[in-house]
Amino acid sequence: MMRIDKTMTGVALALALMLGGGVAMAAGTDAKAADPKAAEAAKVIEHAEMARKRAASVDGEWRDTAKFIKKARALAKEGKYDAAIKLAKKAKRQGELGYEQAVSQEKLRIPSYFQSYYSD
Amino acid sequence: MTRSNTKLALAAGILAVMAGQLAVVPGAAAEGNSALEEGKKLAFSRKKGNCLACHMIEGGTSPGNVGPPLIAMKARYPDRAKLRAQIWDASQANPDTAMVLFGRYQVLTEKEIDKVVDFIWSL
Amino acid sequence: MNKVIKSLVALALAGGVTMTAQASPEQDRAAFVKYYKDRFPEVPMEEYPNGVYAIDKVGRENWEAIEEFPPYEPFIDSGQEMWEKPFANGKTYKDCFPDGPAIAAKYPHWDKKKGMVVTLPLALNECRKANGEKPLKYKKGPINDLLAYIAYESRGQKIDVKIPEDDPRALEAYEKGKKFYFTRRGQLNFSCASCHLQNAGMRVRTEILSPSLGHVTHWPTYRSKWGTVGTLHRRFTGCNKNIRAKPFKAQGEQYRNLEYFLTYMSNGLKLNGPGSRK
Numbered sequence: 174m175m176r177i178d179k180t181m182t183g184v185a186l187a188l189a190l191m192l193g194g195g196v197a198m199a200a201g202t203d204a205k206a207a208d209p210k211a212a213e214a215a216k217v218i219e220h221a222e223m224a225r226k227r228a229a230s231v232d233g234e235w236r237d238t239a240k241f242i243k244k245a246r247a248l249a250k251e252g253k254y255d256a257a258i259k260l261a262k263k264a265k266r267q268g269e270l271g272y273e274q275a276v277s278q279e280k281l282r283i284p285s286y287f288q289s290y291y292s293d
Numbered sequence: 294m295t296r297s298n299t300k301l302a303l304a305a306g307i308l309a310v311m312a313g314q315l316a317v318v319p320g321a322a323a324e325g326n327s328a329l330e331e332g333k334k335l336a337f338s339r340k341k342g343n344c345l346a347c348h349m350i351e352g353g354t355s356p357g358n359v360g361p362p363l364i365a366m367k368a369r370y371p372d373r374a375k376l377r378a379q380i381w382d383a384s385q386a387n388p389d390t391a392m393v394l395f396g397r398y399q400v401l402t403e404k405e406i407d408k409v410v411d412f413i414w415s416l
Numbered sequence: 417m418n419k420v421i422k423s424l425v426a427l428a429l430a431g432g433v434t435m436t437a438q439a440s441p442e443q444d445r446a447a448f449v450k451y452y453k454d455r456f457p458e459v460p461m462e463e464y465p466n467g468v469y470a471i472d473k474v475g476r477e478n479w480e481a482i483e484e485f486p487p488y489e490p491f492i493d494s495g496q497e498m499w500e501k502p503f504a505n506g507k508t509y510k511d512c513f514p515d516g517p518a519i520a521a522k523y524p525h526w527d528k529k530k531g532m533v534v535t536l537p538l539a540l541n542e543c544r545k546a547n548g549e550k551p552l553k554y555k556k557g558p559i560n561d562l563l564a565y566i567a568y569e570s571r572g573q574k575i576d577v578k579i580p581e582d583d584p585r586a587l588e589a590y591e592k593g594k595k596f597y598f599t600r601r602g603q604l605n606f607s608c609a610s611c612h613l614q615n616a617g618m619r620v621r622t623e624i625l626s627p628s629l630g631h632v633t634h635w636p637t638y639r640s641k642w643g644t645v646g647t648l649h650r651r652f653t654g655c656n657k658n659i660r661a662k663p664f665k666a667q668g669e670q671y672r673n674l675e676y677f678l679t680y681m682s683n684g685l686k687l688n689g690p691g692s693r694k
Contacts (some may be wrong), residue, residue: 232670234662235603263399267603270398274600281437281595284389286614290447290454291439346620357619384605391610398603 210254217261218245224268233275238267332412335405342401342409347392351416359391366416377410441579441590441680448613448681452629455616464630465688471617472624479692488564488638488690491645495565498558503547509562512543520570520687524577524676526586533589533672537563537647554666555650560636564645567635567689575633575687577680593677596670597628602661608674632679634691645690648675 221242228234241264248257283291336342337353345353349362356362370376379386381396395401401409439447452464456471463470469479499517502508513519523536534542537559541551552559580586597608608628611620616627635648642650649666652674656663664670 229662232664233601236657236660236662237603239662266399270603271601274398274605278599281591281598283437283598284609284614286389287447287451287609290451291443355622357621357623359615359618359620359625389614391606391615393604398605400603 208252208254210258211249211252214245214249214254214257214261217258217265218242218249221245221261221265221268224265224272226268228268228271228275231272231275233271233273235267235271238264238271241267328408329412329415332408332410332415335401335409336412341405342395344409344413363413363416366414370414373410373414376414377406380406380410380413441587444594445681445683448629451613452616452627456627461684462686464627464682465633465685467630467634467691467693468624468626470630471627475624475694478694482692486638486690487640487692488636488645491561491564491636491638492568492690493565494558495561495563495568498562499565503544503549505547507547509540509543512546513539516569517566518569518573520566520689521573521575524672524679526578526580526583526589526676528580528583528586531585532669533676535667535672535675536566537649538667538672555647555653556644560645560647563636563647564690567687570687571689573687575679575682575685577676577683579680589673590676590680592669593673593675596674597677602656602659604659606659608655628678628681630682630685632675632682633685633687634689636689637691637693639693641694 221238225234225238225242228238241260245257245261245264248254248260333352334341336344336350339346344350344363345356347357347359349356349358349364351364366376370379379392382394383390383392384394384397393400395409396403396406449461452459453461459470466476466479469476496517499509510516515522520536523539524533526532527534537552537554540559540562541554544551552562579590600607600610611625612628612631615625618625632648635651636645637651638645647666649671652671653663653666
């Protein structure tokens, strides 16, 4: 009797775990699809990547921008959308700033501290 | 009777206010000090302000000398806003500056800059 | 009246900017030399190949002590072995470089056929590929041994980079290198010039900023920080990371053009590689 009881309990537990797991998983998937933040995170990350590429196209990419985007992607995967969005926004801003920095110097300007050494 | 009562009440009121101030003043000073401490930490940290890379600052070890020593800052910047602007984007005052554009290029957050400015201005 | 004067001044300034931005390579070099002479009047020209130790007396003593038993010596020896060992097809580097191994002063140069600046590491790999060998990596590893041997054999040669006039693309490459040198980049917004021209000799924390004149004479260099010898382009990469810019590819166009410009600036100085640094 005792033995059967134990086995039964074990089976019941296993069943409950499987069911519970299944439910939780389904809920997780639903939450992901339904969470408007998931879509927002994907969008912001995409924009950050575009900004990074634009900066790179004028040799103006900063050191950590790609790292931030990579990390934002990982955060979004874990469902940490707020953190992902925050980081992706930072990366996007870096891309924009790096682009501006490069484009604003399109024309070579010899700095004032060196100018005078060209005379005579 | 009424008069002395009023007087008493007044005196009590003044005392209460004074006591209140006594209680408040040390608290505010402590808060100010810890804010300055935070600013100092940010200024000295290599990953944040790293002011010591280029500037001598009292209390900081092995400072660089690319920029001027940070002393008598209130005399040099009577207007705190001007000092903040210099730290936020030094290229506005001098396009050939070798100073990092801490605000414009987001090396520090706005809050961090405020703390650093408070600290530097206290020097 | 005031307005007229102001616009005249503005015009003159604009003229000045255009003039210096379009200066000839020789004018650039003259300005460079004049600038450093002015900044370090006590330092003779022939000292610049010693880099920061030309201007840092304390650092120099330590450096001279290190140079008594040079840390790059084993790399020279292993480089000589590489140079002499035949490829699988029986040929050697000597077949590619008949004047070798003392060939460092021939680089970098403009290659009209390829339409690009060719550096010594690039030429070495061209030779390997032509002989069916795998190319070597451009920052770390055995290319440094080979370069160390060639540098050692080339010691004393004078830098004499030319910008051939029969191909306008050569001057273009030089101008791109010059533009790179003066362009601010990275989150910290520094150009090469910010540190190594404007502030050469000043201290960042305890580090003294080296002058650009002589920057290219002593590669590959054994850096204590690396614990080994590394290439010039590895150093470029590190510099760019320091200013929080994404580094460019070693031996890519940007760094090759920068090397072309920098080496031209050092024309007349003697090669003294391999080097050793803190």
